[in-house]
Amino acid sequence: MSDALxxxxxxxxxxxxxxxxxxxxxxxxxxxxxxxxxxxGGAIAIxxxxxxxxxxxVLLLCAVTGASTTAVTVCQDMTGGIVDRxxxxxxxxxxxxxxxxTSSLLRNLVSTVLVAAVAVGIGFRPHSDPxxxxxxxxVLLLFVAAISWLAAASGLAVAAPEAANxxxxxxxxxxxxxxAFVPVRTMPWWLRGFARHQPATPVTxxxxxxxxxxxxxxxxxxxxxxxxxxxxxxxxxxSVLLSMVLFxxxxx
Amino acid sequence: xxxELAIEASxxxxxxxxxxxxxxxxxxxxxxxxxxxxxxxxxxxxTTVRILATLVRADAGQARxxxxxxxxxxxxxxxxxxxxxxxxxxxAAQTGEENLRMIARLAGLPRTAARRRAAELLxxxxxxxxxxxxxxxxSGGMRRRLDLAASLTGHPSVIFLDEPTTGLDPQSxxxxxxxxxxxxxxxxxxxxxxQYLEEAxxxxxxxxxxxxxxxxxxxxxxxxKARVTAQRLDLTCSTAGAFEQVSRLLADRxxxxxxxxxxxxxxxxxxxxxxxxLLDQADPxxxxxxxxAVRGATLDDVFFALTGPTQEVAHV
Numbered sequence: 001m002s003d004a005l006x007x008x009x010x011x012x013x014x015x016x017x018x019x020x021x022x023x024x025x026x027x028x029x030x031x032x033x034x035x036x037x038x039x040x041g042g043a044i045a046i047x048x049x050x051x052x053x054x055x056x057x058v059l060l061l062c063a064v065t066g067a068s069t070t071a072v073t074v075c076q077d078m079t080g081g082i083v084d085r086x087x088x089x090x091x092x093x094x095x096x097x098x099x100x101x102t103s104s105l106l107r108n109l110v111s112t113v114l115v116a117a118v119a120v121g122i123g124f125r126p127h128s129d130p131x132x133x134x135x136x137x138x139v140l141l142l143f144v145a146a147i148s149w150l151a152a153a154s155g156l157a158v159a160a161p162e163a164a165n166x167x168x169x170x171x172x173x174x175x176x177x178x179x180a181f182v183p184v185r186t187m188p189w190w191l192r193g194f195a196r197h198q199p200a201t202p203v204t205x206x207x208x209x210x211x212x213x214x215x216x217x218x219x220x221x222x223x224x225x226x227x228x229x230x231x232x233x234x235x236x237x238x239s240v241l242l243s244m245v246l247f248x249x250x251x252x
Numbered sequence: 253x254x255x256e257l258a259i260e261a262s263x264x265x266x267x268x269x270x271x272x273x274x275x276x277x278x279x280x281x282x283x284x285x286x287x288x289x290x291x292x293x294x295x296x297x298x299t300t301v302r303i304l305a306t307l308v309r310a311d312a313g314q315a316r317x318x319x320x321x322x323x324x325x326x327x328x329x330x331x332x333x334x335x336x337x338x339x340x341x342x343x344a345a346q347t348g349e350e351n352l353r354m355i356a357r358l359a360g361l362p363r364t365a366a367r368r369r370a371a372e373l374l375x376x377x378x379x380x381x382x383x384x385x386x387x388x389x390x391s392g393g394m395r396r397r398l399d400l401a402a403s404l405t406g407h408p409s410v411i412f413l414d415e416p417t418t419g420l421d422p423q424s425x426x427x428x429x430x431x432x433x434x435x436x437x438x439x440x441x442x443x444x445x446x447q448y449l450e451e452a453x454x455x456x457x458x459x460x461x462x463x464x465x466x467x468x469x470x471x472x473x474x475x476x477k478a479r480v481t482a483q484r485l486d487l488t489c490s491t492a493g494a495f496e497q498v499s500r501l502l503a504d505r506x507x508x509x510x511x512x513x514x515x516x517x518x519x520x521x522x523x524x525x526x527x528x529x530l531l532d533q534a535d536p537x538x539x540x541x542x543x544x545a546v547r548g549a550t551l552d553d554v555f556f557a558l559t560g561p562t563q564e565v566a567h568v
Contacts, residue, residue, distance in 0.1 A: 006357050010343070017345035017386070081339030085402070088305050088335040088412075089358045090327060251307065 003091050007099025008106075014073060015107055021069050026111045029062035030118050036181060037122060046183055052126075055119045056207035057180025060200055062111050063144040064175060067151035068168035070104040074155030075164040078250055093247035094240075097152045104148040105141065112140065126211045136210035139225075142232040143203050147171065149239035156246035180204045199235065202227035258283045258410050258441035259304060263313035266299050273299045275465040276313065281458065283409075286432075286442040288456035290449065296465040297445035298338065301414045304443065305335040318409050334408040338415045340395040341402070344388035348379055348398050351387060352405060359406030373401040377431060393424025400431045404438070411435055413444040417451060429454060450548060453477075483522035483548060485530055487541045489514040494540035502534050522546055 015022055033054065041050035074097065077083050086096055116124075128136070154167035177191060178184075178200035184192050195201060206228040259281035266274040274296045281287040291297050302308040304317055306326045315322045318332035342351045349370050356366035374383040377397045387395060396416065403411050416432060417425045432455055436442050446452050452459045453473045461469040461476070469476055484507060489495040495514040499506055508517025516534070520526050527546060535541040 003358060006354060010346070010354055013350070014343060014345050081337045081341040082343065084302075084305075084307055084335055084337045085341040085355070086358070087307055088330055088333060089355065089406070090330040091358055252309075 004095050004098050004102070007091065007096055008102040009099075011073065011099045011103035012106065015069065015103060018069075021072075022107075025066045025069055025107060026114055028065050029058050029111060029115050032061060033058040033115060033119065034122070040181075044182060049123065049125070051119065051123045052212055053208075054181060055115070055124050055126075056204050056211060057175065057178075058115055058119070059112055059140055059207060060143070060178075060180055060204055061172065061175050062115055063108055063140070063147050064168060064171045066108045066111055067104055067144070067147045067171075068165055069107070070100050070148050071151040071155040071158075071164035071168055072161045074100055074152045075158060075161040078156060079160070083251065087251065093251070094244060097149075097156075097243055097247070100152055101145065101148040104151070105144055108144045108148075109141075127213060128211050132210045132213060136207050139203065139206050139210065139228055139232070142229065142236070143199075146232045146235035146239065149236055149243060153239045153243045153246060156243055156250055174198055174200045178204060199228075199231035202231060256282055257316075258285075259287070259315070259317050259443060261304065261313065261315035264300065264303055264310045264315060265312040266296075266303065266308070266310050273465055274303075274310070277462070277465070277467055278313075279460060279467075279470075281441060281443060283441055284436075284439050285457040286436045286444070286455050288452035288459045289443070289445045289462055290447070290452045290459055291445070291462035292447060295462040297462055298414055300462070301335070301412050301443070301445055305333055305412050306330055307335070331406075332408055333410045333412060334403040334406060335412045336399050336403040336414065336416065338418060340387075340399045342387050342395065342398060345386060347384055347386055348390070349374060349383040351398065352383075352402060355402050355405045361406075369405060373404060376404075376434070377401040391424070392420055393427055396420060396424065396428050397431055400428065400435065404435065404440075408440060410441045410443065413442065415445055415447065418447065425451075483520050483546055484508060484517045485520045485527055486545045486547060487516045487518070487531075487534055488543045488545075489516065489540055490542045498534045498540050501536075502530070505530065505533075520546065 036054050036058070037051045041054070044050055046053055077086075077096065077100075083096070087093070126133075150171075151164075151168065155161075155164045158164050158167065175181075177187075177195050178198060179195065180200055184195045184201065187195055202224045205224040209224065257280055259279060261280075262278040264274050264277040265272070277296070277300060279287075279300075289297050289300060299308065303310045304315055304322060306317075306322045306329050309323060317329045320328040320332070322329050343354075346354070352370035352373055353366045356369045357363070361369055370383075371380075374380045377400065379394065379398060379401065382390065382394055387398065390398065400413070400416065403413065413432065417428045420428060429451070432442065432444065436455075442455075444455065456473065459469075459471065459473055459476055460467050486508070487498055489498050492511075492514060495511060495516065498516045499509060502516060502518050505518040506516060507519045508515070510517075518530055518534070520530060527544075531541065531544065
């Protein structure tokens with residue numbers, strides 16, 4: 001346990017020492033939110049305030065951009081030789097990775113708060129209560145944990161840190177091709193099936209339901225919550241397992 | 253189990269994807285000694301170190317390090333060793349002090365003890381000033397020193413150093429050598445790999461020469477030098493005809509022939525008397541040799557001598 005704390009502290013310190021990556025992870029979601037609300041928002045007629053609609057989607061994007069740091073640092077650890085030092089100090093691979101994931105969760109917490117604060121500043125008006133707000137934070141954290149472990153796995157799978165970043169672009173596409181920014185019904189018919197049945201949509205819809213739980217904002221459908229938890233839990237479990245396998249293979 | 257041995261291995265074999273990297277290596281390293289595994293790139297040095305340091309499992313063979321089996325008692329082994337790989341295994345975005353403190357904490361020291369140990373090591377390796385700077389700003393030599401300091405953090409009894417001076421400039425290499433000699437003086441067992449004969453010669457009590465995954469020689473530096481040439485006298489001949497004549501006159505002393513450059517290399521200990529005698533033997537009429545140079549034997553010469561077909565001519 002104390003090894004995990006040391007590794008988390010290290011990962012946090014490394015994040016703070018790389019201000020460009022930190023700023024990107026913090027500011028990119030805010031900027032995207034501003035772009036969507038003020039540039040695209042006017043053209044997107046969804047029958048409700050667009051800023052209310054888009055904030056849950058931006059929170060998802062936030063998780064993905066934040067996790068890409070994890071992919072890169074994990075890959076750097078594996079290629080830079082420090083992994084051997086940790087292993088010879090008897091730090092298990094899962095603990096090493098858990099340090100990166102925990103620090104990713106903390107970074108995301110900060111960027112989420114930042115996005116939420118800016119969102120409220122530009123007109124986001126959630127209709128929620130403490131219990132639903134807590135539930136929303138829980139759903140989001142589970143998603144962030146899942147994406148962070150997936151990022152760790154992709155950091156283990158690729159040979160170079162640059163490639164690790166590329167994997168995360170694919171995940172950003174998942175956010176765009178979901179109900180995060182525009183309603184699925186406005187998409188071409190061939191994309192709708194995919195958009196409805198991929199993880200980003202149920203997670204967005206669940207957040208939307210929990211944060212804006214009233215007419216106009218959309219009611220929380222039980223099916224979406226179950227789907228969101230199942231997707232996040234499934235990705236989390238699969239990524240942890242995949243990471244363990246990849247770590248073993250990488251260090252064989 | 254032999255208590256006098258820090259490392260005891262037999263029949264270590266390892267293949268990667270059908271390619272044999274180690275073909276049955278056995279080693280015995282006495283406690284408190286410095287052992288050098290000498291070999292060219294691809295000889296299997298790193299694989300040997302990784303097996304002994306519990307990071308890789310051998311396909312065959314056994315090894316005990318610090319008295320414990322590297323597979324069955326991996327944890328006990330890890331508590332008693334440290335490994336410094338070929339790449340400086342440090343965080344560039346942490347200061348030297350932070351790196352050492354982190355490693356000390358991972359080695360099990362409490363917070364304050366870790367701080368004290370880090371300060372001690374920085375002082376020992378003359379890095380106290382640099383300790384507050386990010387490692388990313390260090391020179392190659394400073395990084396190596398910090399790496400060596402890191403390897404001492406948890407008071408290990410066996411230290412593995414994989415090519416500790418590869419890529420260093422001569423000045424940094426000297427500093428690193430002093431640091432490694434310092435490790436040995438602390439009474440720990442040092443197991444290092446190197447491509448440089450001179451490095452093994454300088455640091456090691458025992459040298460094992462590894463080539464193509466097999467040990468081709470084991471002994472003290474002096475014993476190995478008795479089998480190979482320590483220095484080489486290179487004679488540049490005035491003409492192609494002179495080249496033929498000189499190589500004939502030196503006969504069994506020849507260890508190197510380069511017809512294109514008209515260079516004949518002969519084994520020597522480098523002493524003035526022997527060089528003079530060799531020159532007389534090669535060039536009695538003083539008109540065959542245009543110039544000469546005495547150079548340290550390269551690893552190529554060692555392998556030429558130990559594994560090459562002309563082994564019989566390669567003695568001093």
